[in-house]
Amino acid sequence: MSRILIIGEHDAGKLNPAVAKCVTCAGAIPGGEITIALLGQDTASAATQAAAISGVSHVLRVDRAENAHALAAVYAAQIAVLAAGFTHVLGPSTSFGKDLTPRVAALLGVAQISDLMAVESANRFRRPIYAGNAIITVETDPARKVVATVRVASFEAAGSGGTADIRTQAVDMALPTHTRFIGTRSGSTDRPDLQTAAKVVSGGRALASAENFKLIYTLADKLGAAAGASRAAVDAGFAPNEMQVGQTGKIISPELYIAVGISGAIQHLTGIKDARTIVAINKDPEAPIFEVADVGLVADLFQVLPELERLVGG
Amino acid sequence: MKKIMVCVKRVVDYNVRVRVKPDASGVMLDGVKMSINPFDEIALEEALRIKERGSNAEVLAVSLGVGDAQQQLRTALAMGADRAILIQSDNAVEPLVAAQAFLALAKKESPDLVLLGKQAIDDDANQCGQMLAALWDRPQATFASKVELEPGKARVTREVDAGLETIEVDLPAVVTVDLRLNEPRYVKLPDIMKAKKKPLDVTTLAELGVEATQMCKVVRTEPPAQRQKGILVKDVAELADVLKKKGLI
Ligand SMILES: Cc1cc2nc3c(=O)[nH]c(=O)nc-3n(C[C@H](O)[C@H](O)[C@H](O)COP(=O)(O)OP(=O)(O)OC[C@H]3O[C@@H](n4cnc5c(N)ncnc54)[C@H](O)[C@@H]3O)c2cc1C
Numbered sequence: 287m288s289r290i291l292i293i294g295e296h297d298a299g300k301l302n303p304a305v306a307k308c309v310t311c312a313g314a315i316p317g318g319e320i321t322i323a324l325l326g327q328d329t330a331s332a333a334t335q336a337a338a339i340s341g342v343s344h345v346l347r348v349d350r351a352e353n354a355h356a357l358a359a360v361y362a363a364q365i366a367v368l369a370a371g372f373t374h375v376l377g378p379s380t381s382f383g384k385d386l387t388p389r390v391a392a393l394l395g396v397a398q399i400s401d402l403m404a405v406e407s408a409n410r411f412r413r414p415i416y417a418g419n420a421i422i423t424v425e426t427d428p429a430r431k432v433v434a435t436v437r438v439a440s441f442e443a444a445g446s447g448g449t450a451d452i453r454t455q456a457v458d459m460a461l462p463t464h465t466r467f468i469g470t471r472s473g474s475t476d477r478p479d480l481q482t483a484a485k486v487v488s489g490g491r492a493l494a495s496a497e498n499f500k501l502i503y504t505l506a507d508k509l510g511a512a513a514g515a516s517r518a519a520v521d522a523g524f525a526p527n528e529m530q531v532g533q534t535g536k537i538i539s540p541e542l543y544i545a546v547g548i549s550g551a552i553q554h555l556t557g558i559k560d561a562r563t564i565v566a567i568n569k570d571p572e573a574p575i576f577e578v579a580d581v582g583l584v585a586d587l588f589q590v591l592p593e594l595e596r597l598v599g600g
Numbered sequence: 601m602k603k604i605m606v607c608v609k610r611v612v613d614y615n616v617r618v619r620v621k622p623d624a625s626g627v628m629l630d631g632v633k634m635s636i637n638p639f640d641e642i643a644l645e646e647a648l649r650i651k652e653r654g655s656n657a658e659v660l661a662v663s664l665g666v667g668d669a670q671q672q673l674r675t676a677l678a679m680g681a682d683r684a685i686l687i688q689s690d691n692a693v694e695p696l697v698a699a700q701a702f703l704a705l706a707k708k709e710s711p712d713l714v715l716l717g718k719q720a721i722d723d724d725a726n727q728c729g730q731m732l733a734a735l736w737d738r739p740q741a742t743f744a745s746k747v748e749l750e751p752g753k754a755r756v757t758r759e760v761d762a763g764l765e766t767i768e769v770d771l772p773a774v775v776t777v778d779l780r781l782n783e784p785r786y787v788k789l790p791d792i793m794k795a796k797k798k799p800l801d802v803t804t805l806a807e808l809g810v811e812a813t814q815m816c817k818v819v820r821t822e823p824p825a826q827r828q829k830g831i832l833v834k835d836v837a838e839l840a841d842v843l844k845k846k847g848l849i
């Protein structure tokens with residue numbers, strides 16, 4: 287039997303939607319029993335949400351003042367202890383999981399499988415390499431623990447209706463003090479979260495200024511969509527870093543992705559190839575984005591966006 | 601700040617569109633252009649800027665890979681690194697093994713700061729820095745977009761899903777860098793000449809006491825599923841129409 291530990295990401299009492307996707311991934315491992323571990327200062331409300339995910343058997347709460355912020359060095363030490371008796375440890379491929387999970391793997395002395403996208407057996411998995419230009423199937427040593435990050439865009443969220451038990455677990459150990467949280471900054475918006483939104487409108491370098499990016503935001507708001515950006519747009523300061531989509535930004539799988547003034551570099555496409563429908567608006571008919579777009583419009587964005595906004599504005 | 605160690609990996613240049621071999625045994629690498637991993641170039645640039653800002657730290661570039669990785673280390677020396685070490689290994693190793701090798705060097709060299717890329721664009725693992733920090737029992741600051749040094753510590757701004765996070769870490773520490781930390785300099789011809797005289801030592805995993813354990817076996821390499829080519833619409837009205845028919849707007 288497989289015993290699977292999922293590292294549960296949460297923030298301010300809210301469980302990250304990536305957790306329910308990790309549960310679906312874990313559920314694909316034959317004969318698995320799923321436990322979600324939550325570290326924090328007070329994980330009560332996140333625990334209730336985790337316990338309600340269908341397929342989860344147990345929720346472990348590790349509440350400590352030192353866990354108030356997700357510092358990898360602090361969390362990894364505890365998760366390495368919790369991992370005893372588990373055959374698999376899974377983290378989400380979010381910035382939280384990418385930071386933390388390899389540190390756990392190293393403490394456990396095992397390799398990590400990054401961006402796990404499909405489960406073939408308890409120790410056989412698929413993952414992308416070379417910005418998604420190749421997919422490899424890897425087999426791990428059955429005698430060792432499997433540690434992996436789950437490419438959340440590859441899995442649907444598990445449903446609700448679960449009734450897992452919630453236990454509080456004390457992890458008695460001195461924790462490192464060499465890493466201290468100072469603060470976070472985010473351009474908080476009322477728009478849907480980019481990683482989980484059903485619709486996303488992204489702008490590229492062609493927008494040419496932060497001011498012009500309002501065109502993207504207006505269209506996004508009309509559609510109830512999240513807003514994204516290419517790296518070029520973020521580098522140029524037109525949009526904040528958390529909006530970047532792609533190999534080194536967010537990997538997303540919305541129902542609808544509208545790329546406006548984005549050329550379609552391979553690193554950008556890596557982030558959107560799981561989108562159901564891709565729409566591209568670009569004035570260059572040769573732009574590579576048209577090779578992957580389901581619907582393409584060759585046009586100047588400044589001419590067509592206002593009209594599109596009118597037509598979708600219901 | 602006396603010494604900064606930077607890990608630079610030789611990888612397929614990011615402009616190359618990598619193709620899978622027809623027999624699913626791997627990707628085609630014969631004759632393709634190889635470069636320093638783009639993130640590692642940024643890591644090296646940051647080390648050089650810290651040096652040039654007055655700390656005068658020694659910048660040590662290290663790489664693990666085939667003998668030809670000396671080319672990338674020469675480039676690193678031409679950019680301004682003082683010294684380089686190649687851990688020569690003809691077989692690619694897993695990030696954990698690379699981390700063990702860098703740990704052995706870190707113990708020997710005692711750097712105040714180790715800079716790595718956040719990920720190598722070949723394996724896209726995003727593991728090595730975190731693993732080194734764990735094995736070394738030192739702080740990690742991943743995905744850095746700003747590094748500010750103070751005596752004995754560093755304040756690092758990190759690119760995270762929610763935006764930007766700032767943490768403070770005691771030195772020595774491991775920092776992995778993101779794309780917006782800086783823009784690497786171009787190498788000038790006289791620097792390439794000068795770099796030829798800089799020391800480049802070659803060692804092996806065995807000499808460092810590291811075993812190249814393979815824990816994950818790659819059994820198949822396949823091309824990704826291709827998306828079907830779509831349609832072109834002639835104007836916005838038709839676009840809106842198509843999207844309405846698909847129930848998307
Ligand atoms: C290691 C590495 C990682 C990277 N990671 C990412 C990543 O995560 N995400 C990412 O996006 N990129 C990433 N990149 C960068 C990537 O290679 C491209 O440089 C980037 O995606 C280009 O952004 P862009 O399409 O907005 O700009 P450009 O390539 O400059 O394209 C602009 C497009 O706009 C069109 N255009 C111009 N004016 C108009 C107009 N008026 N109306 C309509 N169309 C117009 C042009 O025809 C062009 O196609 C990475 C690169 C590297 C090396």
Ligand SMILES: Nc1ncnc2c1ncn2[C@@H]1O[C@H](COP(=O)(O)O)[C@@H](O)[C@H]1O
Nearest residue numbers: 607608664716717719720725726727728
């Ligand atoms: N073989 C290697 N040689 C030099 N540096 C490496 C090597 N492998 C990994 N690294 C460093 O670790 C970072 C992350 O790599 P990875 O975990 O493989 O994605 C890279 O950006 C490099 O800085």
